[in-house]
Amino acid sequence: MSIDRRAVDHVARLARLDLSEDERAVMLSELQQILGHAEKIQALDLDDVEPMSHSVPMVNQVRPDEVKPSLTQADALANAPEVEDHRFKVPRIMEDEG
Amino acid sequence: MAEIHWMTAMELAAALESGDLSSREITEALVARTDALDETLGTYLHRTTERALAEAGEADARRKAGEAKSRFDGVPLAYKDLFITKGVPTTSGSKILKGFVPPYDATVVARSHEAGLPMLGKLNMDEFAMGSSTENSGYQLTRNPWDTERVPGGSSGGSAAAVASGMTPWAWGTDTGGSIRQPASLCSLVGVKPTYGFVSRYGMIAFASSLDQAGPLTRTVADSAALLEIAAGHDEMDSTSIPGDRPALLDGIDGGIDGLRIGVVKEFSGAGSDPGVTTLIDQAYARLEKLGATIEEVSLPSFEHGIPAYYLIAPAECSSNLARFDGVRYGARVEGDDIIRMTSRTRAQGFGPEVKRRIMLGTYALSAGYYDAYYGKAQKVRTLITSDLAAAYEKVDLIASPTSPTTAFKLGERTDDPMAMYLSDIFTVPVNLAGNAAISVPAGLSPDDGLPVGLQLIAKSLDEPTMFKAAYAFEQDLGFATSDKGRPPL
Numbered sequence A: 001m002s003i004d005r006r007a008v009d010h011v012a013r014l015a016r017l018d019l020s021e022d023e024r025a026v027m028l029s030e031l032q033q034i035l036g037h038a039e040k041i042q043a044l045d046l047d048d049v050e051p052m053s054h055s056v057p058m059v060n061q062v063r064p065d066e067v068k069p070s071l072t073q074a075d076a077l078a079n080a081p082e083v084e085d086h087r088f089k090v091p092r093i094m095e096d097e098g
Numbered sequence B: 001m002a003e004i005h006w007m008t009a010m011e012l013a014a015a016l017e018s019g020d021l022s023s024r025e026i027t028e029a030l031v032a033r034t035d036a037l038d039e040t041l042g043t044y045l046h047r048t049t050e051r052a053l054a055e056a057g058e059a060d061a062r063r064k065a066g067e068a069k070s071r072f073d074g075v076p077l078a079y080k081d082l083f084i085t086k087g088v089p090t091t092s093g094s095k096i097l098k099g100f101v102p103p104y105d106a107t108v109v110a111r112s113h114e115a116g117l118p119m120l121g122k123l124n125m126d127e128f129a130m131g132s133s134t135e136n137s138g139y140q141l142t143r144n145p146w147d148t149e150r151v152p153g154g155s156s157g158g159s160a161a162a163v164a165s166g167m168t169p170w171a172w173g174t175d176t177g178g179s180i181r182q183p184a185s186l187c188s189l190v191g192v193k194p195t196y197g198f199v200s201r202y203g204m205i206a207f208a209s210s211l212d213q214a215g216p217l218t219r220t221v222a223d224s225a226a227l228l229e230i231a232a233g234h235d236e237m238d239s240t241s242i243p244g245d246r247p248a249l250l251d252g253i254d255g256g257i258d259g260l261r262i263g264v265v266k267e268f269s270g271a272g273s274d275p276g277v278t279t280l281i282d283q284a285y286a287r288l289e290k291l292g293a294t295i296e297e298v299s300l301p302s303f304e305h306g307i308p309a310y311y312l313i314a315p316a317e318c319s320s321n322l323a324r325f326d327g328v329r330y331g332a333r334v335e336g337d338d339i340i341r342m343t344s345r346t347r348a349q350g351f352g353p354e355v356k357r358r359i360m361l362g363t364y365a366l367s368a369g370y371y372d373a374y375y376g377k378a379q380k381v382r383t384l385i386t387s388d389l390a391a392a393y394e395k396v397d398l399i400a401s402p403t404s405p406t407t408a409f410k411l412g413e414r415t416d417d418p419m420a421m422y423l424s425d426i427f428t429v430p431v432n433l434a435g436n437a438a439i440s441v442p443a444g445l446s447p448d449d450g451l452p453v454g455l456q457l458i459a460k461s462l463d464e465p466t467m468f469k470a471a472y473a474f475e476q477d478l479g480f481a482t483s484d485k486g487r488p489p490l
Helices: A005-014 A021-037 A073-077 B011-020 B023-041 B049-064 B107-114 B157-164 B181-186 B221-231 B275-290 B301-324 B338-351 B355-364 B372-392 B418-425 B429-434 B464-478
Strands: B044-047 B077-080 B121-124 B170-173 B190-192 B213-218 B259-264 B294-298 B398-402 B438-445 B453-460
Touching: A005 A021, A005 B355, A021 B301, A021 B355, A073 B453, B011 B023, B023 B044, B023 B049, B023 B121, B023 B157, B023 B338, B023 B438, B044 B157, B044 B170, B049 B077, B049 B121, B077 B107, B077 B157, B107 B170, B107 B221, B121 B157, B121 B372, B121 B453, B157 B181, B157 B213, B170 B221, B181 B190, B181 B438, B181 B453, B190 B221, B213 B221, B213 B301, B213 B438, B259 B275, B259 B438, B275 B294, B275 B398, B275 B438, B275 B453, B275 B464, B301 B372, B301 B429, B355 B372, B372 B429, B398 B464, B438 B464, B453 B464
Parallel strands: B077 B121, B077 B170, B259 B294, B259 B398
Antiparallel strands: B044 B121, B170 B213, B190 B213, B190 B438, B398 B453, B438 B453
16 A cells, blocks of 8 residues: 555645645655555454554543633733734635635 | 762752852852753753842752751752643744743642752753754754764753763663663763653643653762652642652662562663673663672563654654644634644744644554554554563563664764664664663673763562662762762863
8 A cells, every 4th residue: 555646645635735746755755665664564364453542441531510710811912913803813714605 | 078069969958958058159150060061062951040049049048047948958950841830931842842831730730849959941852842853943953062063862852961961960861762861871970760650741742642751860869769750740730640658769779689680681682782781781781780789681572662652652652742732722824714724834934844744654653544453553562572571570670771772973974764763762662662660770880982881770569669779779889970080061
């Protein structure tokens, strides 16, 4: 299973990375090399092994649902590139409708 | 008295207690040391000198009034720039966070502050802690104090170079796959990756959340135990921090290792370490035996799969964690007509090549059609590594190995070869995957190149006391770390 240029373009789109042509070419050869290294574990027979996502076996940690002081709106917005009416401002999200 | 900048935190605390030194004098000496060396070494991304001097003055006033906040009240320290610091610029080494001023403190920072430790500043690192040489910083190179043409290791390379050159007695770093232990090894320091959950991750800018842990970089084992004690403990702000009390680390650290069973890993013996590293590590095993430990071989067959598993799991988690850098809430923004273009341009310009590589790798490993083959398989390997370790600990109390297969490499030597860089972590990544505690302790200078070599001791989860005891006994018997030979020729 090897990554190709189409997959690089697809993954760059998923990852929201506007990579240049040069970056895509370099990325392809580097990812092929790194994933080639992963082939050794792909070949292992691990059907009977449970996957592990975390080293500490913990179930959900809950706390009492109490109102406590938290960041003020001004603090939360202080680092934003663009703010309007006490909200984060972003470019349009929806396409213009006909 | 020794020169202030070479005094350990324990020695500084004693001098503060006896009144031989004030925190102001100590802080001024460390600031002067940094002024003299940092242009060459490039350790700090942001210095907070005025704040450190003010905090030192407050610490002196508290001592005078008999109200010291802790034994170490007034001993200054510095932080890897990955820890959020309220009111102090924090970038995690990335251009995408240029200008970010956090509105709160990380728990590690808050607890260090509560103990009275003045903040000297924020230290350079590989961008978002991704790297083994600090060459991936978005801002500057950091040089190894032992040889300024070589890397300090990474990702906590700024922390390591600052401590090794006497700019601060101690610093906080973070370790996701070796980012504390490997630079400690390359700069002749003590570096600790505590058990996962030992220290709160609240306010650490996340790289791979199931692997990240904070830990100390210091010049002695006792200083590492002391700094870790200051911040360790449960934190309700981090649901993965382990509940309950932590064991004492400084108390009983000099208890010796008579009868301790130490395992050496069969599969590591042919793992391509430099001959000089192998020589020193074999001598280290002999020294541990002389000190009363028994050495026996253990087999960890799955460890050879550690690197490929790690370089799927860590990028997968990073691709998810770094999704938050979208040009909306903090950091830089590059304009675009719609939100997808704005976000994609912001991320393409704000992230460096290694971070983009890992985001791409992780996104691919998690994407439809590839999840089972890559991420799923890596998660199963993680289970194997953890059970291999558990089986080994039925026979032994600690496992010993080199920390890094090589001494410090030359700047630029591995930057064009990601896989060569990744292999720096071959002995350290399995520990993060399993969640255990490990320490790197100076083992001397390689006969090949005269550069530092580190011994890694891997403990069972939450068995930090045994790990510190063994590292301390080794350090004291070797007598290297605090001797003239153990300091870089600056």
